[in-house]
Amino acid sequence: MKHNFGAGPCILPQEVFKQAAQAVLDFNDGLSILEISHRTTEFEAVVAEADKLVKELLNLPSGYSVLFLQGGASLQFAMVPMNLLGDGQIASYLDSGVWATKALKEAKFVGNVNVVASSKDSNYTFIPKDFEIPADSAYFHYTSNNTIYGTELFEVPETNVPVVCDMSSDIMSRVIDVSKFDLIYAGAQKNIGPAGLTIVVVKDEVLGKIDRKIPSMLNYQSHIDNGSMYNTPPVFSIYVALLNLRWLKSKGGVAEIEKENKQKAEALYREIDRNPLFKGTCAVEDRSRMNVCFVMENPELEKPFLKYAEEEGIVGIKGHRSVGGFRASMYNALPITSVHALIDAMQLFEEKQAKAN
Amino acid sequence: MKHNFGAGPCILPQEVFKQAAQAVLDFNDGLSILEISHRTTEFEAVVAEADKLVKELLNLPSGYSVLFLQGGASLQFAMVPMNLLGDGQIASYLDSGVWATKALKEAKFVGNVNVVASSKDSNYTFIPKDFEIPADSAYFHYTSNNTIYGTELFEVPETNVPVVCDMSSDIMSRVIDVSKFDLIYAGAQKNIGPAGLTIVVVKDEVLGKIDRKIPSMLNYQSHIDNGSMYNTPPVFSIYVALLNLRWLKSKGGVAEIEKENKQKAEALYREIDRNPLFKGTCAVEDRSRMNVCFVMENPELEKPFLKYAEEEGIVGIKGHRSVGGFRASMYNALPITSVHALIDAMQLFEEKQAKAN
Numbered sequence A, B: 001m002k003h004n005f006g007a008g009p010c011i012l013p014q015e016v017f018k019q020a021a022q023a024v025l026d027f028n029d030g031l032s033i034l035e036i037s038h039r040t041t042e043f044e045a046v047v048a049e050a051d052k053l054v055k056e057l058l059n060l061p062s063g064y065s066v067l068f069l070q071g072g073a074s075l076q077f078a079m080v081p082m083n084l085l086g087d088g089q090i091a092s093y094l095d096s097g098v099w100a101t102k103a104l105k106e107a108k109f110v111g112n113v114n115v116v117a118s119s120k121d122s123n124y125t126f127i128p129k130d131f132e133i134p135a136d137s138a139y140f141h142y143t144s145n146n147t148i149y150g151t152e153l154f155e156v157p158e159t160n161v162p163v164v165c166d167m168s169s170d171i172m173s174r175v176i177d178v179s180k181f182d183l184i185y186a187g188a189q190k191n192i193g194p195a196g197l198t199i200v201v202v203k204d205e206v207l208g209k210i211d212r213k214i215p216s217m218l219n220y221q222s223h224i225d226n227g228s229m230y231n232t233p234p235v236f237s238i239y240v241a242l243l244n245l246r247w248l249k250s251k252g253g254v255a256e257i258e259k260e261n262k263q264k265a266e267a268l269y270r271e272i273d274r275n276p277l278f279k280g281t282c283a284v285e286d287r288s289r290m291n292v293c294f295v296m297e298n299p300e301l302e303k304p305f306l307k308y309a310e311e312e313g314i315v316g317i318k319g320h321r322s323v324g325g326f327r328a329s330m331y332n333a334l335p336i337t338s339v340h341a342l343i344d345a346m347q348l349f350e351e352k353q354a355k356a357n
């Protein structure tokens, strides 16, 4: 049994793996989920149930559509401005990390971009808070959780312009008020399901306001009009997402998982703060519950600790190269027992070090 | 045991299903293929081997890149003109079916399109052959196999302009000379693997010739530069494609499977022609080996035959609504025993009819 702290694609519930494997062998009447047409009633039922569960788990108000797309969050970096940023307009972006930077870089291929604030100069160790969003922005874009730097923005910035949010790494980890957003997108490979699927939640009335000619696959409206079946969807990824959404619902939904996520994060940050060998890398008030970034006071101990942790079955905690040290990603499916295993390893390593000195 | 004649997503080899299910449970060291990072050495090895096998199986000359993308063939309808059709240029398209029509429709969102010929007026029952490709076309695009109508173009049209081909439904079913093409694309969900993956084979020198600003995810060059890992790839679909490519290689590669595909198609067309109850729908010289379209002389017998076939375990033969009747898709993984089962059903149905009259 491994403790998988990988940043994504990441751990999903063990029962989801079992059910998914079964469906690969026999989904329906002897046929594999990999060999059925997406136009079968069986698969249409999968998409309908996944749609219903996303709406239920996110407590979606009416007037929003849920889309199951391909291309990852990175394709959304381009689709958002293609669909929402008209000629001569300006879109406002908050630069809180590498993904935010990529999002705004792609928007620049399409139109004009205004960066409202950036914490790049301090290597994104905090999320800028005092900024103004020009009232004539076509939309305001931000990243709710900065996967690489371990910072998370829990409050939706106040503005009267449409709000677009990349929630790739914290969607469904905590209760949000969807009515504050006009478009939410997320690569599925953290809290939703496996890689190869992107979830988009879009307020219908925000679309159709600009007159760019948009190829059908890049036009949200074609996907809305065709119930995410404009073309062949990523059948297996959608099915596994459904299994995972069912699991989340059976756990009590987003409000319940949020409690667990808080407990997991509090326990690990407490140990990082207490343990004299370790320290967190970012502003305490911006600490992410999903990706916990930390380093060692003595960088020379990082390799030995990584090795020690691996011996304990702890995998995926090597930090991203732009931060170094460690990153423990603790998405919904990571059990609290894995967090305790990591904390135990930190404490035992501390004891070993004390003995060695 | 079902005989799965579905048009796609379609049957894959049974051993691929078994290996894929196993990897969902335990791909590497106790971890599921669904929870590993795409940046692990294990997954990098998967992509490298898949790349090598595509090159080997297609007998790729040097100077070509293989890409594993998302979005299906439908996203290629847009990416091709975005990357190859400059301002003020014209792209030539052959209109041989619904997919060809969609491809050229999407190209019109991007630039100027010239339709060299169309068989729309005869409901695409044949592939136009006498047409001219203007020598100043940015490229010439055609669909090698028209999945819906059951026609296939075995000869690459002669031209001096770059040739782009949608091979979604016949890639790797027969030997082709890749050096005649500048760009080949295919949704994986027929002969390559499961849905959620698109294969692109592109001649490197055809790129970079126009100066449109192309968002990174829509720019072939970013995917080439990053070895198909510009962003999170569809991990599981690529892995299953690899399993399937290994299977194809173990069968003797494309030349061997082509022999089988010929046998399967000849057997079924022979029965369609012989059996007085059935008739083919398209020009004999354009008959596809992948999708065999046929109807009944007496349309009232179609429902009873469909029902009878289903009782024999034959699924997926209902024709597309734009043709009606039946479509038996016989991709690489469909065993010849399934073709014999269909032929038997046709003969037994003929006998039953004879007795009833």
Ligand SMILES: Cc1ncc(COP(=O)(O)O)c(C=O)c1O
Pocket (backbone or CB within 6 Å): A008, A071, A072, A073, A074, A075, A099, A143, A145, A146, A147, A148, A166, A167, A168, A169, A187, A188, B231, B232, B233
């Ligand atoms: C916040 C955020 N946005 C975007 C991305 C890019 O996602 P994808 O690889 O699906 O394009 C990631 C990937 O980890 C991410 O964490």
Ligand SMILES: Cc1ncc(COP(=O)(O)O)c(C=O)c1O
Pocket (backbone or CB within 6 Å): A231, A232, A233, B008, B071, B072, B073, B074, B075, B099, B143, B145, B146, B147, B148, B166, B167, B168, B169, B187, B188
């Ligand atoms: C020849 C051809 N082109 C394109 C497509 C569309 O493919 P996708 O659904 O992957 O976008 C299909 C789908 O069956 C096809 O057969």
Ligand SMILES: [Mg+2]
Pocket (backbone or CB within 6 Å): A096, A097, A098, A099, A100, A145, A146, A147, A148, A149
């Ligand atoms: Mg980041």
Ligand SMILES: [Mg+2]
Pocket (backbone or CB within 6 Å): A271, A272, A273, A274, A275, A276, A277, A278, A279, A280
């Ligand atoms: Mg400390």
Ligand SMILES: [Mg+2]
Pocket (backbone or CB within 6 Å): B096, B097, B098, B099, B100, B145, B146, B147, B148, B149
């Ligand atoms: Mg067609």
Ligand SMILES: [Mg+2]
Pocket (backbone or CB within 6 Å): B271, B272, B273, B274, B275, B276, B277, B278, B279, B280
């Ligand atoms: Mg006949």
